[in-house]
Amino acid sequence: MASGDLPTFADVQAAAERLRGHAVVTPLLESPLLNEELGVRVLVKAEALQRTGSFKFRGAYNHISQLSQAARKRGVVAYSSGNHAQGVAAAARLAGAPALIVMPADAPAVKLNNTRAWGAEVVLYDRDRESREELAGRIAEERGLVLVPPYDHPLIIAGQGTGGLEIAEQAAALGAEIDAVLAPCGGGGLISGCALALAERAPRAAIYAVEPESFDDTTRSLAAGARQRIRPGVQSFCDALLAPMPGELTFAINRKLLAGGLVVSDDEVARAMRLAFVHLKLVLEPGGAVALAAVAAEKLDCRGKTVVVVASGGNVDADTFAAALSRAADG
């Protein structure tokens, strides 16, 4: 598949075949007490339980497993705030490829430590002063490594979409008809891949991208019909969702298949982390909790409906997690 081609449903199915036995079929969790509290039947796709603690392993493995022997031997490079980093590091190890990851120096410790624990070489950069794309591109060229992009590649999108296939199957096994699916959105790889799967397998479901309010580029882009960039210098609690604008491929899919975008505040995210802690016993990182946050904060009228939220990751430091639980309790 050429890197500029739009992936299709068949590509998601092919990715699911490749991932069988390598990725975890993560459970679709449900808590009757949470449902009652929110007035919504909420099915939680627990990607925090995925290998490496986030959905990112899916796309990374789908990409790296397709590289030639020679390319694998030279190795791969990626840039990431931490979840794609771990996904690439773990997938590269399975494929026997060395991995070098460019990560921001202020990434959560759990993400830095685990990326190294998977055997990757980590190169740190300063988020405010250096371009990670340029740095990674230069290293790729110098060392003859293949760049594994974080979202805007058909194999990455198709890999992330395997979670969407599982959602459709698992909801059907519960006898649940899905009204809406909400997934976190940074560059858009997860939501666009899931949309490809769900458009075929749960066509009645309305699909929404959820973003932190300061990084609402996809929400604004969907409204405008063209890719918008967030203004520089903004911050968010959701370190996994800091992509400054939608991908070209991801947006081409999302503008066709999504019902829209929703945004949530940091306080709403903290509350969702607490809800997941209390009712689901699931550790969610801020970026992994935005979809649940959107339901809990009624960003969409879901009362009485069946809604799937993708809980995309759980790589969070203990201090940040404890602070979020405490912030939500005080709120």
Place this chain on the structure above:
Amino acid sequence: MASGDLPTFADVQAAAERLRGHAVVTPLLESPLLNEELGVRVLVKAEALQRTGSFKFRGAYNHISQLSQAARKRGVVAYSSGNHAQGVAAAARLAGAPALIVMPADAPAVKLNNTRAWGAEVVLYDRDRESREELAGRIAEERGLVLVPPYDHPLIIAGQGTGGLEIAEQAAALGAEIDAVLAPCGGGGLISGCALALAERAPRAAIYAVEPESFDDTTRSLAAGARQRIRPGVQSFCDALLAPMPGELTFAINRKLLAGGLVVSDDEVARAMRLAFVHLKLVLEPGGAVALAAVAAEKLDCRGKTVVVVASGGNVDADTFAAALSRAADG
């Protein structure tokens, strides 16, 4: 089944039939990085993801679903520090039975709140000054309610054993041969039920009860060959595992089927809670983490082996959880 009969493997199978579609088939989780850190292949039976946040729903539903229409209409009573409370409350609601639960006034807030949220009436008692058994017995008699005992009943033991059946099936699906299974032990319902299942379905596995070091009654009873009682007044971090002596039925099974008992300290438990947080994204309460703690603290020589640990519950207050993570980081 009479309440004094020892349950059998067939009773566990019957319980599994009854629980189908009501209990969650909880995942058997694995983290390659955790395996590397411990030098053991650790398969984690994530009962924190069970309905009500602990395995207790299994036994409670197996018991209550067997009551007559008339008995259900009158209702059930139970005494519990909180996990059996929620299990009984949720199972009673499914069965259309009112539930009254006698709980210690100092139980974790999450356990008190969720027991009430499941619709049960909660009667508080003072752990140091009142006997919960007497109080519950008196209420049962006055109101004509059926007492659902926390562990020493064949239907409760058989229900808890359904987790053991799942462990054997899930490990086989992974192609894993289990060398040992470690499960938390309070009164012994979980471990004895699992032992019934595993003696049939994974007969090579050595089965160990794990207890907090101040509540090591089963460990000492197994060593002595007769039931021992802990001395009064001791304390433990593991609020779910404070039964003062083994049950009659549970011990009759455990002395035949277990390889022994292991004990862990509060610091070792805190470390296991942190390991589950970092590597599994699973919220474990102290009592739910003792089996993982025993492996992590090398209470058994497991190097190079495949070990299943039952992570039996995740009902813990945010402050206690944060303190445990921080205590483990400092240790």
